Amino acid sequence: MSFLAIEHLTKSYGSNQVVQRFDLDVKAGEFVTFLGPSGCGKTTTLRMIAGFETATSGAIRIAGRDVTHLPPNARDVGMVFQNYALFPNMTAAGNVAFGLKVAKKRAADIKARVAEMLDLVKLPGLADRYPYQMSGGQQQRVALARALATSPKLLLLDEPLSALDAKVRVALRDELKALQRDLGITTVFVTHDQEEALSMSDRIVVMSEGRIEQLGTPFEIYNRPRTRFVASFIGTLNIIEAKVVDARAGAIRIGGQDARVGRQVSVADGADCTVALRPEAVSLQDPGDGCNRIGGTIQDVSFLGAVVRIKVGVGQARIMLDRFNSPGLPPPSPGERVTLHFSPDDLVPLDAA
Incomplete structure (x- = not known):
């Protein structure tokens, strides 16, 4: 049974539908991320789960209870906001204690719980500091401690790391995931990163224009994108126009050269199709039988430190490949003829929408 169940959820502002028929089941203890560009509806969906936005239609259930029309304080959720939203006139301890005081907990219990939460987020010595006396990373830890203090059933995170600098962001990201695993709390996270x-994430919901484009594990989303949008949004990718030769056999033609995909193509023989190929899946060395082999001409070579990115022209197509930098293996030169090798399973047909 799903811990968080969202059924046919929609949100409209007048004639503008910002969330379209959103359906999702989240298991207990799962970490699910809403990923997409600005304006795709991910934060609006999160705010409907929290109760800060009213759904136009659909249903939201938490632990089997219908909370669709309940106020935020009746849903048993904790939320961490992008801008921290700490009370500036309260210390770190006062911010963490706020929800416990609203719930009318005993003073001794509140004191013990605040100490426990600040220790959990590695801020045991900052109880008496005010927000202006703390760094961004410290403020976000206090906000997380405040959200967890009341032991909510569901934790909602609205781009909580986006205001932090890169180094702090990576460190806090690792801490947050480790904390979520240790507590076993069901979590929904919003990000465009x-x-x-x-x-x-355990699973990712890729969103575009208010709808779910694809739902899957990070491995599935990265390696098996289903649509052109997902393919272009997640990571660096070759999106290649091809011609279908035999749809049932997965036979296509790229730049006038024969290739195969690892599954049946969903368009008719002779039609155009679009396929995706990750740069790291392409090699200049022949890995053996069963791979595709396509000839091309080196157009550009970019040194990126640990990786050398090589762009190859294949007819009208342009295919990038990434190779680890090796001091003993100089990269090829522009104008050089090469053969690209890649597995049929790494060549993924894309749906049109």
């Missing part, structure tokens, strides 16, 4: 989504 692909690396955050891929590194932290």
